[in-house]
Amino acid sequence: xxxxxxxxxxxxxxxxxxxxxxxxxxxxxxxxxxxxxxxxxxxxxxxxxxxxxxxxxxxxxxxxxxxxxxxxxxxxxxxxxxxxxxxxxxxxxxxxxxxxxxxxxxxxxxxxxxxxxxxxxxxxxxxxxxxxxxxxxxxxxxxxxxxxxxxxxxxxxxxxxxxxxxxxxxxxxxxxxxxxxxxxxxxxxxxxxxxxxxxxxxxxxxxxxxxxxxxxxxxxxxxxxxxxxxxxxxxxxxxxxxxxxxxxxxxxxxxxxxxxxxxxxxxxxxxxxxxxxxxxxxxxxxxxxxxxxxxxxxxxxxxxxxxxxxxxxxxxxxxxxxxxxxxxxxxxxxxxxxxxxxxxxxxxxxxxxxxxxxxxxxxxxxxxxxxxxxxxxxxxxxxxxxxxxxxxxxxxxxxxxxxxxxxxxxxxxxxxxxxxxxxxxxxxxxxxxxxxxxxxxxxxxxxxxxxxxxxxxxx
Amino acid sequence: xxxxxxxxxxxxxxxxxxxxxxxxxxxxxxxxxxxxxxxxxxxxxxxxxxxxxxxxxxxxxxxxxxxxxxxxxxxxxxxxxxxxxxxxxxxxxxxxxxxxxxxxxxxxxxxxxxxxxxxxxxxxxxxxxxxxxxxxxxxxxxxxxxxxxxxxxxxxxxxxxxxxxxxxxxxxxxxxxxxxxxxxxxxxxxxxxxxxxxxxxxxxxxxxxxxxxxxxxxxxxxxxxxxxxxxxxxxxxxxxxxxxxxxxxxxxxxxxxxxxxxxxxxxxxxxxxxxxxxxxxxxxxxxxxxxxxxxxxxxxxxxxxxxxxxxxxxxxxxxxxxxxxxxxxxxxxxxxxxxxxxxxxxxxxxxxxxxxxxxxxxxxxxxxxxxxxxxxxxxxxxxxxxxxxxxxxxxxxxxxxxxxxxxxxxxxxxxxxxxxxxxxxxxxxxxxxxxxxxxxxxxxxxxxxxxxxxxxxxx
Numbered sequence: 001x002x003x004x005x006x007x008x009x010x011x012x013x014x015x016x017x018x019x020x021x022x023x024x025x026x027x028x029x030x031x032x033x034x035x036x037x038x039x040x041x042x043x044x045x046x047x048x049x050x051x052x053x054x055x056x057x058x059x060x061x062x063x064x065x066x067x068x069x070x071x072x073x074x075x076x077x078x079x080x081x082x083x084x085x086x087x088x089x090x091x092x093x094x095x096x097x098x099x100x101x102x103x104x105x106x107x108x109x110x111x112x113x114x115x116x117x118x119x120x121x122x123x124x125x126x127x128x129x130x131x132x133x134x135x136x137x138x139x140x141x142x143x144x145x146x147x148x149x150x151x152x153x154x155x156x157x158x159x160x161x162x163x164x165x166x167x168x169x170x171x172x173x174x175x176x177x178x179x180x181x182x183x184x185x186x187x188x189x190x191x192x193x194x195x196x197x198x199x200x201x202x203x204x205x206x207x208x209x210x211x212x213x214x215x216x217x218x219x220x221x222x223x224x225x226x227x228x229x230x231x232x233x234x235x236x237x238x239x240x241x242x243x244x245x246x247x248x249x250x251x252x253x254x255x256x257x258x259x260x261x262x263x264x265x266x267x268x269x270x271x272x273x274x275x276x277x278x279x280x281x282x283x284x285x286x287x288x289x290x291x292x293x294x295x296x297x298x299x300x301x302x303x304x305x306x307x308x309x310x311x312x313x314x315x316x317x318x319x320x321x322x323x324x325x326x327x328x329x330x331x332x333x334x335x336x337x338x339x340x341x342x343x344x345x346x347x348x349x350x351x352x353x354x355x356x357x358x359x360x361x362x363x364x365x366x367x368x369x370x371x372x373x374x375x376x377x378x379x380x381x382x383x384x385x386x387x388x389x390x391x392x393x394x395x396x397x398x399x400x401x402x403x404x405x406x407x408x409x410x411x412x413x414x415x416x417x418x419x420x421x422x423x424x425x426x427x428x429x430x431x432x433x434x435x436x437x438x439x440x441x442x443x444x445x446x447x448x449x450x451x452x453x454x455x456x457x458x459x
Numbered sequence: 460x461x462x463x464x465x466x467x468x469x470x471x472x473x474x475x476x477x478x479x480x481x482x483x484x485x486x487x488x489x490x491x492x493x494x495x496x497x498x499x500x501x502x503x504x505x506x507x508x509x510x511x512x513x514x515x516x517x518x519x520x521x522x523x524x525x526x527x528x529x530x531x532x533x534x535x536x537x538x539x540x541x542x543x544x545x546x547x548x549x550x551x552x553x554x555x556x557x558x559x560x561x562x563x564x565x566x567x568x569x570x571x572x573x574x575x576x577x578x579x580x581x582x583x584x585x586x587x588x589x590x591x592x593x594x595x596x597x598x599x600x601x602x603x604x605x606x607x608x609x610x611x612x613x614x615x616x617x618x619x620x621x622x623x624x625x626x627x628x629x630x631x632x633x634x635x636x637x638x639x640x641x642x643x644x645x646x647x648x649x650x651x652x653x654x655x656x657x658x659x660x661x662x663x664x665x666x667x668x669x670x671x672x673x674x675x676x677x678x679x680x681x682x683x684x685x686x687x688x689x690x691x692x693x694x695x696x697x698x699x700x701x702x703x704x705x706x707x708x709x710x711x712x713x714x715x716x717x718x719x720x721x722x723x724x725x726x727x728x729x730x731x732x733x734x735x736x737x738x739x740x741x742x743x744x745x746x747x748x749x750x751x752x753x754x755x756x757x758x759x760x761x762x763x764x765x766x767x768x769x770x771x772x773x774x775x776x777x778x779x780x781x782x783x784x785x786x787x788x789x790x791x792x793x794x795x796x797x798x799x800x801x802x803x804x805x806x807x808x809x810x811x812x813x814x815x816x817x818x819x820x821x822x823x824x825x826x827x828x829x830x831x832x833x834x835x836x837x838x839x840x841x842x843x844x845x846x847x848x849x850x851x852x853x854x855x856x857x858x859x860x861x862x863x864x865x866x867x868x869x870x871x872x873x874x875x876x877x878x879x880x881x882x883x884x885x886x887x888x889x890x891x892x893x894x895x896x897x898x899x900x901x902x903x904x905x906x907x908x909x910x911x912x913x914x915x916x917x918x
Contacts, residue, residue, distance in 0.1 A: 104698070104807035149647050160645060162654075163622070178892045184803035185835040186619060186875035188608050188658050189890050192900050195621075195654035199647050216704045239563070243673045245745050248709070286704050287747040344643035348563035376644040416645035424648070431648050432639045442649050442905040446898060 006064045006382040007044055013056045020045045029091060030083040032076040035137075036423050039456045040085025042069070047091045051169060051177055051208040054090070056453075057173030058206065067455050072113065072144030075136040077340060078421025080148060080201040080457050090206065092143050098122050099209070106214045107166055107183065112143025112207050119212070123175075124444055126215040131158035134417075143207050143324035149199030151417030153250040156242070156375035158215070160417065162198040169209035170197060173448040177259035183211050190324050196443070201419050202454040204414075204447040218284035221249065222312050224296045226305035227275035231255055231358075234277025235351040237303035238374045242347060246295040251375030252324050255354055257361065258331060258369035258382070262323050265330035269323055272307050278321055279374075327371040331382035334367050335392070339400045341381040345412030350377055356406050358379045364399040366392060378416035405430060420458050428459075465523045465547075466503055466846040472515045475597045479504045488550060489542040491535040492595075493799075495882050498676030498915045499544025501528065506550045510628060510636055510667040513549070517665065520547055520911050527911050528601060529661035531572065531603030534595040537880025539607060539916050549665065551602050557581050559713030560667070565673045566625055566642065571602025571666050578671070579706070587673040591615035593876075602666050608658030612709040615701070615834035616743075617674070619876065621657040628668035629656060632907040642670050655902070658880050661913040664904040677743035680708065681771050684779040685764035686734035690714060690817075693736025694810040696762035697833045700740050701806060703756040709741035710834030711783050714813055716820070717790060717828035721782050724789035728782055731766050738833075739779055788832040790841035793826050794851070798859045800840040804871030809836055815865050816840045823858040825851060837875035864889060879917050887918075 011019050020026075021044035030038045042068070048054045061068045067087035074081055083089060096113035102125055110119055116130075116137040123130045133152035134140055140150065150161045155171070158164075167180045180194040181187065194433050197204050236251055254262070256276040263271045271278070279300065283292035293310060300308050311317040332338040345353045354370050357379070361368040370381040381403050387394035404414030404427035414427040424434040428437065441459050445451075470478050480503035489497045498683040502525065507513045520527045526546035533540055542548060555572035562585055569578055575589075575596040582589040582734055588917050592611035593599055599609065600714075605627070609620045617623075626639045639653040640646065656663050689691040713721070715735040722730045730737070738759065742751035752769060759767050769775040789799040804812045813829050816838070831839040841863050844855035863873030863886035873886040887896065900918050904910075 102807070104702075105805045106702070107805075149651075151645055155645060158623075158799065162651070163618075167603070172894070176894045180895065181890060182803065182870075182872040184805055184837075184871050186614065186803045186837045187872040187886060188830075188876060188878050189872050189874050190879070190895070191659055191663075192608075192621070192654045192657070193898065195651045195896060198651070200650055204650075211680060216702070216706070242634040243563075243565070243675070247675070262880060285747075287750050288744075291746050343642065344645045346561075346564045346566075346643055348561070360633075362603050373645075378643070378645045387610055411641075412643050413641040413648050414647050416643065417647060419647050420649070428648060431640060433637045435631070435637050436639065436652060439631075439652065439905060440813075443650060446901040446905070 005188065006060055006066050009060050010057060014053055018047050018053065026089065027073065029071060032074040032079055032081045034077045034079045034421065034423055036079035038083035039422065040083065042083040042087045042089045045089045045091050047094045049094055051171060054171045054206050054208050055175040055177055055207060057088060057090060058173055061452050062173050062175065062450055065450055065452065067452050069454050070147065070206045072141030073139045075139045076144060076419065076421065077342065078146060078419040078423045080419050080421030082422060084456055090236045093141060095208065095404050101126055103128065108212045108214055110142050110210055110212065112141060112210065114142045116140050116142060116145055121136050123214050124217065124352065128213065129217045131215055132161045132164050142210055146198055146207050146210055147200065147202050148419040151373065151378065153373060156251050157247050157249040162195060163331060164213045165194055165198050165212040166213055168194055168197055168207050170205035171208055172205050173450065173453050193336050201421060201458045203444055203458045204356065219286035219289055221282050221284045221317055222289050222293060223280055223282035223317050223320050224293055224308060225280045226300035226302065226308045226311045227272055228277045229274055229304060229306055231277045231354060233303045233350060234279050234301055235354060237300055238279055239347060239350065240299045240303065241296055242375045244295060246292040248281040248296065248375060249284040250280065252280045252372065253374035254278040254323060254327065254371040255358055255369060256326060257358055257367060258327055258371050261334055261369055262326045265326055265333050269326065271323065275306060277424065278323060280324060282317065324371065327380065328382060331369050331384045334384040335386045337387035339396055340385040341400060341403045342415050342418040343381065343407035343412060344376065344378040344416030345407055345410045347377045349410040349412065353406065353410055357403060360399045360402055364395040366396045366399050368399060375384040401426065413430055424459055465519055465525050468518060468519050469505065473818045475510055477506050477512065485548065488530060488533065488548045491533040491538055491540045493536045493538045493863060493880065493882055495538035497542040498587055498881065499542065501546045501548045501827060504548045504550050506553050508553055510630060512736060513630045513665050513667050514634040516549060517630050517632055521632050521634065521909055524909055525911060527915050528913050529606065529665045530634055531600030532598045534598045534608060535570060535878065535880065537878040537882045539878050539880030541881060543914055552600060553858055554667065560585055562587065563724065567671045567673055569601050569669055569671065571600060571669065573601045575599050575601060575604055582673050583676065586676050588676045589671065589672055591620045591623050597609055605657055605666050605669055606659065606661050607824035607878040608835065610832065612711065612832060614832060615710050616706050616708040621654060623672045624653060624657050625670040625672055627653055627656055627666050629664040630667055631664050632909065632912050660880060660917045662917045663904055663912065666775050678742050678745035679750055679773050680743045680776055681748050681752060682741035682776045682779050683752050683759065683767060683769045684739045685767045686731055687736045688733055688763060690736045690766055690813055691810060692762045693738050694813060696759055698806060698809065699758045699762065700755055701834045703754060705751040707740040707755065707834060708743040709739065711739045711831065712833035713737040713782060713786065713830040714817055714828060716817055716826060717830050718794055720789040720828055721785045724785055724792050728785065730782065734765060737782060739783060741776065777861055783830065786839065790828050790843045793843040794828055794845045796844055796846035798842040798855055800842065800859060801874050801877040802840065802862055802866035802871060803835065803837040803875030804866055804869045805905040806836045807832060808869040808871065812838065812865065812869055816862060819858045823854040825858050827858060860885065881916055
């Protein structure tokens, strides 16, 4: 089937305006926030409004052997939603209705294009709480966060997106519409296909509806922030908090390179001189917040904090979060461009991980600063480089690749929460046994025998 | 390959005593705690001590097309570990070493034959906590609870076994030894094969090692128990507790039929006359237990509790749990035999579910009492009948089947935590879409192309 054929087929089957094959439209939906190169030029953008329309698209694409790339807000950081040559870019952002907030059963039923922050607000409005909080929550769609099994700052307490997904409505590559079951809290009838699809980055099926767990609203967020005279002290304090009985809802670290970058970028950010690491612990406990904050503060002081700041209400907390929010912009500003990593290691290897990452800058002639979700062992190293200098570009990519290898050497993974997409494909060899990669490819073929769903990604 | 051939092969490859083909040994390992009939007479019991020995067994069995039934303590309640004609019964209870308790990373690495209660004790001994607590914890093996994705009373707060499984070492049907990754808290490299294997009831692979999440030790367990003048009041109180911000670690319900059975069975159990439902809420909060108990008690009183008992230390709590522990023995004593169900529904359908289940007794001429993990919407209806009366036996099985149908009609599942095994196979049609059952069978064939792993179960 030629390009014209499938678009004609779809134009006759879908409402007016559902297909946009203009160069501008295709270009605008070709690359996600990773900035990674697309795998070719797509054929058209397709904007379904219903599950049935998604099924129509997949059925036609499957029959014609035309690739389909499911897309949300394009806020992903691994190129998983990037264009593929000749593909239909399946833009699901128009399927953005919150279908139901069920207070009795504490679930939300939503279409995939709902923005995570909108769902969080809708839950909040009825006294409930949607826990997943990727940094991109104001942009990212539920479908995208399900596809990547997105994380965020609150995972240390609430887990990742998968932990919030009760069941899914899926369109399979052949156009079949199916629901994974059950919607109940517990259920063991059948293999856990829901968990298999979460994190599959659009390669197994298109998620057209998600039933998501809501929680009781937590208390207001309050926090304690400290800086330490060494990296060792900061990491030790983080580990002591993580090992304690007072569970933070967020536990974030920045290293000395990031702190210097933040001070340069925003001199009034108030980073004390001599600060070699920075920690922030937040609690949202409804009843035990004071005890939590006291415990965090005591641990910080025991570990020789140079200064400790406490935020007893959410507005103050915003100030404490400022340095963490500057991680990416401040690092990028150092040399104009950055590559943002995503590695996880067992908590006991964190100190070694951060030390080795920091040393990569000298080794490769770039700058590598580290921050992230230290409570989960999930770090976001940032490689700062000059994109105008070809040698720097090459060095940055080498350093970025080396980050994956170090994480794997320390018993960890090269992707904690951003996914594999196209950016991390080269690192998979170091991580998954050959035999399991083969099993994964076979599973992919069951769901998608003709290989139309997001080819060239993930495996 | 004849029976003699594979046993000869294995005898020469495995240590002395690893194979026991005597009738007594085979019979002793043929049926689990469900009492369901085996699918024929097995060939021999095989007792591996190492992962490599498991691989030797599977390689030989796969080559010979001989079925293998992975087994733990045989405490399962769905027949998933029951014998299959001509099978090797792979008794993993001898692989019972706790290999490592890693306090820094809060994980335990264990062999599959470790008893759940032994792991819980080992975690407790270092100030940590293994959350999964199936009722069979004193008997059940970790491998068995991973295979069934076992639940328990604490799931309302801590989730099910899957939520505690970080990664697995597996032997595939062809004898390959693989590790699912990562061992880190977060990780999204690859499809979630760990979640796929958890709950697969020994049909995809043999688990030879599990890396499990440990938590900080909670506070001591304390509870509040109440009885209500109606089922409606008890269920409404349970729903109010479940919807509140004070999260119980356990929330259990018994209906009037069970309460009468308990009073008959143990007159000093202290069930007040007029009690039509019974609720127990437990907290293990380290810092907020008093507030939790106050909140539970207030809810119980608001819902018209006839009497309220509070247990402020773990020893007193044992007394409150007595009635719940008598659910199965007291119901069985009514007519000498019982079938124990396991159904889950959305919480909003609980009242209707319990009412309809209670009415089944009259409809079928047996007695159906209901108790269970009401906070999860997960109930254990018990069908009491006289096994000496063929009509009663038939009626009991009809009522048991009807329980599954009712759960499914109410948007729930016929198995919340016990698995499908062979007992629930007939109910799968009402639950999983045909297309997804086909996908599941295809996944099964990827892992086990010759169909040697636990055939006749689960799908």
